[in-house]
């Protein structure tokens with residue numbers, strides 16, 4: 001019988017997510033019916049948003065059911081088809097979940113066909129040329145619209161979205177401050193062009209932040225929330241803008257924080273604050289992908305990513321991303337490409 005390895009939700013996490021919340025299973029893969037396809041996952045994206053989907057509370061997507069594979073974006077290849085629009089070999093992007101193989105009864109609409117260029121690593125289509133790049137672009141280019149001379153602060157700057165946001169803000173001519181955790185990731189953010197980087201793991205971070213922004217902050221790309229968000233609000237200039245992208249600091253708290261204690265400053269400083277969800281920008285996805293691909297090809301932007309190589313690494317990598325996150329976009333490659341094969345294709349794509 002055709003079977004698939006998968007990782008399912010064993011129990012709803014209470015507070016910090018841990019390995020007991022997940023279970024590894026082997027599940028049967030049913031035959032393909034008329035109009036359907038069978039796909040095998042190639043790449044699976046690890047995103048902080050998954051933590052929200054594990055909770056049973058109202059959100060922009062329904063909660064993952066107990067016993068169901070964990071919802072996750074990914075890239076897959078069609079292995080069997082009874083649908084002329086998706087012949088075997090077609091590469092598709094969509095919610096593959098934490099599983100090797102599955103049958104999709106009606107692929108049209110929910111699965112996007114990809115025609116990836118040979119010299120661009122496929123994983124870029126989950127990161128900088130996928131939702132990650134689109135998220136950063138929406139926050140920086142559509143909402144914040146930084147100008148030459150503006151001071152832009154990016155929290156979560158070493159992560160998937162942050163590494164792109166830092167580079168886009170620099171590209172717009174702003175003075176860019178990043179926040180990252182630990183010396184190594186701070187150095188990586190500096191290498192992307194940030195003018196100053198605050199180490200959030202350093203006790204002295206409030207002083208560092210004030211020093212880094214002597215003229216205040218004009219634009220804030222907020223990925224984290226928590227105490228650093230409050231300090232950043234204190235430093236905002238009148239008529240500043242905030243692109244509220246994520247609040248990762250609270251994702252593992254049983255009781256989500258009510259909000260920053262200095263919320264009233266958003267009023268007195270007349271701050272334009274825009275929460276956003278990348279799914280609302282899907283109609284701009286092709287245009288933004290072409291824009292970012294061009295910046296990479298001309299050497300003006302770099303893709304930062306960490307690629308792991310087995311389904312079993314998913315739970316721990318996801319859990320660790322809230323404490324000691326990997327740099328850039330975190331992806332699991334189920335084809336198990338070696339690091340040297342990968343770095344050869346990457347450097348070719350980054351040098352284009």
Ligand SMILES: NC(=O)c1ccc[n+]([C@@H]2O[C@H](COP(=O)([O-])OP(=O)(O)OC[C@H]3O[C@@H](n4cnc5c(N)ncnc54)[C@H](OP(=O)(O)O)[C@@H]3O)[C@@H](O)[C@H]2O)c1
Pocket residue numbers: 047048049132135155156157158159160161162179180181182185200223224226244245246247248249250276277278279321322323324325326327328329330
């Ligand atoms: N609105 C949308 O549509 C949308 C779309 C995608 C992502 N998001 C959100 O955007 C944020 C970044 O996503 P991502 O994909 O870039 O995630 P990511 O790759 O996991 O990066 C997040 C980074 O945040 C830092 N971090 C972790 N815990 C933190 C804490 N408690 N306080 C401050 N920083 C912390 C970590 O870096 P360091 O350890 O180096 O600090 C981590 O690498 C998340 O909040 C995510 O939910 C929103």
